Amino acid sequence: MQHPFLIVNRIYLRRLAKEDMDGNYFQWLNDQNVTRWMRQGIFPNSYEAMTAFYDSQAMSRTDIVFAIVVKEQDRHIGNIGLHSINYVFRSAEIGIIIGESDCWGKGYAAEAISLLAGHCFKRMNLNRLAAGAVDENIGSIRAFEKAGFSREGISRQAYFCEGQYHDCINLSLLHSDWLEKNHGSI
Template sequence: MLQSSRLLLRALNPDDLNAAYLSWLNDPAVHRYMETRFLPQTLEALQAYWQAHRDDPSSPWFAICLLGDGRHIGNIKLGPIHWLHRRAELSLFIGERSCWGQGYASEAIARIRDWAFGELDLQKLNSVIYSGNLGSRRAFEKCGFELEGTLRQEMVNAGERRDVWLLGLPRSHWSPSP
């Protein structure tokens, strides 16, 4: 478990795989920049995905929960971790729309970033973000990530080819949270 001022990041558990989580994955506003958007999600598919990935040490997967009431509002994943190169990808989503725009994504990113650099001794973190996903880009930039490149027309979104932003943060540019 990892804690910040307003959040508890804990292992995703079977109780989290519920109707609320499923509604996030099927909500066009939530999944518009997620790969899950291509197929309707079911509880069975969600449980099977969790079962297949829950014990993968190279991809720690956390529920983002509000510290005050324990409510699960989204997920954050570090991985896959490439131990030889000491780098990993970081991705997240806030599924609970009432929690959008309150800085929870940045807070979760900062906590995982500090853990990855401080405790796992990783040397580089990356994130791949669809162009147009300005909220996600701002959240990562608040945590020190910088644009390192753009892959032109890399993905399909809303029936159109879209660019993808590559953001990164080397450990040498890391400023730990106070």
């Protein structure tokens, strides 16, 4: 394991590193199959765009991006980000991409979301986590639900994907839900 930060059964999270841009990560964002239900995939990816994104989060205390790494083979399969962290409202948003499509449907996203949510509540003292997914992105919605998130509303026609407007399903997880559903107590 390279610089592990949060560790669970099959995966660990570490801070995204500049060297990650030399791996498959670059091409995930050009892969229309991966970006199908995302805001990415509209413009071709570039090192300049990736570097700007990397630099913006590297020293940030309001946006943190973690690499999701499968322990076996130490394989970087995706990223999970904690965004718009608000230290007054104690809230943040989670976004996730499993870029290696052969790793879909194996429970890695749900595992990564649960791991990060635990850290948000136990160490960062956050109270509310939010996420959003296109209504047809069943895998994403299910992964957040498996990690304890509940649907709380719909942003109508918030995305344009696959030639039409799609609603965004808004999900959230409160600290109190997390205590009740997953752990009972810290």
